[in-house]
Amino acid sequence: MWYRFCISTVINTNKNIMRRTKSSPEVNAGSMADIAFLLLIFFLVTAAIPKNKGIYRKLPEKCVDGTCNTELKNRNVLKLTINSKNEIMVNDEIISLKDLKSKTKAFIDNNGDGNCIYCNGAKDKKLSENPNKAIISIKTDRNANYNQFIQVQDELTKAYFELRKAYSEDILKKSIENLNAQELKDIKKAYPLILSEAEIE
Numbered sequence: 001m002w003y004r005f006c007i008s009t010v011i012n013t014n015k016n017i018m019r020r021t022k023s024s025p026e027v028n029a030g031s032m033a034d035i036a037f038l039l040l041i042f043f044l045v046t047a048a049i050p051k052n053k054g055i056y057r058k059l060p061e062k063c064v065d066g067t068c069n070t071e072l073k074n075r076n077v078l079k080l081t082i083n084s085k086n087e088i089m090v091n092d093e094i095i096s097l098k099d100l101k102s103k104t105k106a107f108i109d110n111n112g113d114g115n116c117i118y119c120n121g122a123k124d125k126k127l128s129e130n131p132n133k134a135i136i137s138i139k140t141d142r143n144a145n146y147n148q149f150i151q152v153q154d155e156l157t158k159a160y161f162e163l164r165k166a167y168s169e170d171i172l173k174k175s176i177e178n179l180n181a182q183e184l185k186d187i188k189k190a191y192p193l194i195l196s197e198a199e200i201e
Contacts, residue, residue: 072135073129073133075112075125075126075127075128075129076128076129076133076134076135077135077136077137078090078091078103078104078107078128078134078135078136078137079091079092079137079139080100080136080137080138080139080152081138081139081140081141082138082139082140082141082144082148082149082152083141083144084141084143084144086144086145086148088100088148088152090103097151097152097155100152100155100156100159101155101156101158101159101162102159104136104155104156104159104160105159105162105163106121106122106124106127107127107128107134107136108128108131108134108159108160108163108191109121109131109163110122110123110124110127110128110129110130110134111123111129111130112124112125112127112128112129112130113129113130115129115130116130116131118167118170118171118190119131120166131163131190131191131192132192134194135194135195135196136156136194136195136196137195137196138152138195138196138197139197140197156195160191160193163191164176164187164188164190164191167187167190167191168183168187171190172186172187
């Protein structure tokens, strides 16, 4: 009897040990949510979020007196198109990006009517009459590359900047960096940036 009791005791003890070893230890996950929340706050505070500044353009004023619907002469509109192949076309002629600035300057500064005393253009009969009437019409295909559109906008901005800089140095006898608020308005009035943008259907 004593022998059987010892054997049963050993067997029961071994079973208890096996049950203890098979059971996995419990992990207190109550604080895991707090840790995850703190990490989230940390990354939100320290992460740098890029900001897209976009393209600065001043919208035209609202037409009140109804005189805005005036007919435009074809010579006063520079038709610029970016097609689906990212090709740049000026008046239906394919040009390179590097030639866009010079063609834009020649169009704006043409002085076709001879009324612009500060213009230095060739007075070409096919180009604009004066800078105040020069309009650049941009049409972009919806499949065109966005980077190409930005580069075109940059070249147009460079063209106007160089014309305004020349006006500042030749007419105002000042560096463009030293102009006051009124003089800045004067050069923008001399060479107003007039753009018309549309998408090709």
